[in-house]
Amino acid sequence: IQRERLERLGAASATTNAHCPPAIIEAIARPDSAGLTLLKDASEKLAFSARAYHRVLKVARTLADLDASETVGRIHLAEAISYRMSAERMAQAA
Template identity: 60%
Template sequence: AMARPEVLERLGRKNPTEPGDKGTVPQGRSMMSLARNAVHTNAAMPAPLVELLAQPDAPGRKLLQDAAASMQFSARAYHRILKVARTIADLDGAESIGRIHLAEAIAYRAVNDRIAAAA
């Protein structure tokens, strides 16, 4: 099982941009995307903006690379996981996306895959 080549290539770069509770919802919005790019939610971020604003730390990047290889992420899945991880980091009050945020986002992806397979 191999991830798609374009996903693994993107994960190998240091900079991929190269060639419920009403009180927590506002905290869950990436302030950078709201202020600078007129994007209202992390889910609405286009792929180039995801790559700019949702950069994981080195351990997170390694986890994402390993998961992409074993779970065969498409480019779309890769960006969706980064968006979810960015939201989790926002809710956690973290400036950057850490390994723990990516692990949670990947876990949600795995649950969705199992549900889809059972349907």
């Protein structure tokens, strides 16, 4: 499924969501309306850089894939954002 999705978008060289360039990840990880609202709110409150924003999208797309979901939903984004927040807390503690 992933290979077909990436070939359709002209990114056949990318083998995983983590290797997708930002333009491709925005196309394949387009969130539903509730997810988009959550992502916008989180990116403003947590001051995500563009890189952090795209990393959250990549993780959310992977979570949606594991859930066998075509769309990236609010639940996938919430989990991805929670991982991002946990990683930042661990970095601050070190």
